[in-house]
Amino acid sequence: MDLNTIETVIRPEARSDLPPWQDGDACLAGGTWLFSEPQPGTCRLVDLTALGWTPHAITARGVTLAATCTIAQLDRLELPPDWIAAPLVGQCCRALLGSFKIWNVATVGGNLCMALPAGPMIALATALEGTCTIWAPDGSERHLPVTDFVLGPQQTALRPGEILRGLILPAAALTRRTAFRRISLSPNGRSGALLIGMRDPSGGFALTVTASIRRPLRLAFTDLPDRDALARALSQAIPDDLYYDDVHGRPDWRRHMTRHLAEEIRDALADEASV
């Protein structure tokens, strides 16, 4: 929609062109959220796409994604064959509420910065132990694990003037076996619970819980827990008030489904343990 309060669009081509941050500024990447709601408090847009960041880079150490990498670019990415966690990428892209047309515009960084519980890039980055690269206004850079970056619904660790530069997904995480489970109130609806399990070659197990709770959580186990231990761990890690409550799922159902999907994931990865 038209954002009629916007007076200026700044299109910096280099970091040095970034203007001093002021009230009423908003960073524009894909714009798929910014232009989807009235933004009466915003009067200036800083267009990050003008910076010309390389969308993605693959090295032996992992994948680096620019914040402005679109979902479509991410989905088309061809990863090395021994990165057996690669199917997660497509699964998380498909978990986006928006259609393939939105993929052409929406960005990985935008999804992280929106910090919606159902944000599937948050789930992907949490499961793959991603680290956020953040540009500070003073020219420095800092790094945060995704679970420290996304703090709650539409709440991130970004300070005024900070910009999410990108995301690093380490190769080690990409070589693990995975199990993906998702549920929503309608077949292609916004995720009510999105859980990802990972099993590393030494038998370690990690469970990522998103969408059902207010911020992403990754529970790590040195071994595959039995069902009771898994349930206990979930109860301890997720107090009732951490379950998210909105029109896309009531909290008691989200808790119920979180436990159920966690069990399914545990069982799925238990079967594969000897492979």
Place this chain on the structure above:
Amino acid sequence: MRLTINGHAHAGAPRPGQCLRTYLREAGWFGVKKGCDAGDCGACTIHLDGEPVHSCLLPAFRAEGRSVTTIEGLGGGCRPGDPAPDAMHPVQTAFLAAQGFQCGFCTPGMIMTAAALNQAQQRDLGTALKGNLCRCTGYRAIRDAIAGIAHRDTVEHGDPIGRNLPAPAAPQVVTGRARFTLDAPPADALHLKVLRSPHAHARIAAIDTADAYAVPGVVAVLTHADSPQRLFSTGRHQDPRDDAADTRVLDPILRFVGQRVAAVVAESVAAAEAGCRALRVTYAVRPALLDPDQALVADAPKVHDPVDRPSEDAPPLTRHPNLAAEVHGEVGDVEAGFAEADWVYENTFRSQRVQHVALETHGCVGWRDPDGRLTLRTSSQVPFLTRDALCDLFGLDRDAVRVVCNRVGGGFGGKQEMLTEDLVALAVLRTGRPVMWELTRQEQFTATTTRHPMRVAVKVGARRDGRLTAISLAVLSDTGAYGNHAGGVIHHGCNEVLAAYACPNKRVDGYAVYTNTVPAGAFRGYGLSQTIFALESALDEVARSLGIDPFDLRRINAVRPGDPMVSNSLEPHDVVFGSYGLDQCLDRVQQALRADPGPEPETGWRAGTGMAMAMIDTIPPRGHHADAQVSLDQDGRVTVRIGTAEFGNGTTTVHRQIAASALGLAPDRVRVAGADTDAVGHDTGAYGSTGTVVAGLAVLRAAEALAALIRERAAELSGVGLAACRLADGVMTTPRGPLDLEKLGPLAARGRADGSPRSVAFNVQAFRVAVHPVSGEVRILRSIHAADAGTVINPMQCRGQVEGGVAQAIGAALYEDLSIDPDGRVVTQALRDYHIPACADVPETEVLFAKTHDSVGPLGAKSMSESPYNPVAAALGNAIRDATGARLTATPFAPDRIFRAVMAGVSGEG
């Protein structure tokens, strides 16, 4: 910036925060539609360098140097305003062949998306089309279009009745040339925006407009001081007294969050918005009534407090000022009926607040004609009643106001209201300038109308043999802050639901109450879907308890010709069995379900079947009028003039078929001009499913009268007897040789229909579902719907009406809930939070028609537009009960709301 649009270079300067959608529309590309303006519905889809994108989300400046294709240019390069090119894109041709649309508002975006799909995406349309919403079709026709399946009949000879003739506007719809309400507005139109109430109940203590007037571009600020003092109802009926006059254009008392506080009229939308932000309003907040269950307690906050209107006559004596309408009736002796029953079942069922979500939001543009006449072009189902209401409100003569409709982007009853026209008229009268007001999707959710949420306590008694001994209904309907349709809905909702059964003892106590929430209004089914959900669920329990097949229970008890049609009183009425096809509907659905119960559920899911039936009067009561004029023009073609608007109901097609049939002409020689208060004397409007049975009957009468005139003229010209002149296949045959129609015109005749007597139509729905016993997910494995529509004038379109009604009802039964927070604020303000069915959510419904010929409707036809909605929730609930043992008593049956009941039912505790 410079870019290419539809193959031609274009230069312009977008505003900094402008999206590409409005930029393209301002450049004259009106095929780019606004359904949500938030990236959810896809109506604005265009191609940017060949890739489909939602133009409402794309900053316009990003189109710099790029190539844009809109629906208008999909078939080849063109400039704004060019007629449709001869060559269409294959997807446009396919949408024509399948008639993959009804109102056509979503169609440009649907086609632009479909044209970009690869083969893999075409095989998984549920995923590929999740960003394209259609509220009319139920998607089957769209899936068929994309699959290349054709339905329309292009044979030009023979009787057009009963054939799949295409909608006359189809070529315009699929090429983006069909003009909807706000396409091509006057160039100098001002824009109107309103400030809306943040409080559920408050009095405006003061409004300071100085800062708003200081905003550059603001032309006028309208407050309650500028409003006519006259009260009216936004709900429109033939008799304006049917709806309580309780509304002002601008009222100092605010009765729901979202009510108009003041309006700003400005040179641009941006200036009008800025003007609204600059208004300084002081509110005196009052206690709000949000819970309908509390409305009639003695000290409840009064939504319409008589002290606010001391100068007015005392309202009619009701026992509480929050009582908007009530209905009470009893036939026989209900208590005696329950006493003689072998089995009595009672339960309370709740239907939530849902909304129409027509893809075209409400909107209106008004201006003064060169002769000074106030003219409004609006998105309405009732142009004549709107004209009449405006005349009453502003003290104007009937001939001083003209109301017209372009094609309307969906209605579903939501446009049987005057929600924008009053304020636009006030602004035009005040400024003398053209004024345009387009509601946002957010305003649509927060400040238009909804279905009436209802609580229905039902009690049913039956003997061991299945005969019903008594039915009682106690209904509480929440009409929200205003009483538009409160009375009509409670009466209708308590009527056919009971009249459908030949039970000697029936009782109804119904109350419609005011609350400080967004008003309810007319919506497809008009109260029946809520009460039918309750009664048909209860009957399912009765059938189970007695060990009787649910189809048989209906066969035993349903009303049949010869029975008196009695709902809750013995007062005489004008409803007759014009034809009766309920028996066929029951048989055909049951046979179809036996023949193919659908796929087996996945491992671990529970499967079950359920059915429900519905009856509806074919016409609203107490007068529904339509005038038609059919003329033979000098070019030998025929023009039908009718008041009815086309909003996807397909009446233009039907009217053309009826006229062509009566005149023995090829349908393409018949033009239909509608929805203009200048066209004919009167038209009550397209509500209550009357487009075929009332307006169509008027067209039939006019066309038959014209046929007689043509024969008379032919007899006169050829000097032979009238009986020897025959009009068929577009030629007047006389013993002295054929006469060209061009030589017989101009001639014109009128026809009129008054909506009485009325008949009854029937619907039977069955589902087989799978339910996940842990998550509560429901999947539809099979959906079958039989309808008794009398003679089906256009099976392709009538099937579409059934499919669309079923799909809309599936949305209400499984997903939709316009929820309101503890402060009275609508929570679901965007389509991504109010989930209407997408392609993946709607199964194919097998549609079967009973073969009957109605003695009341035109050419044997009955109405079939609202009623397919009505049995759906109960049929789904009954199927879930069969699958899981859980009797669900509240819609929507969303996983998070039903999983506990399902788990309990599956474990035998239900």
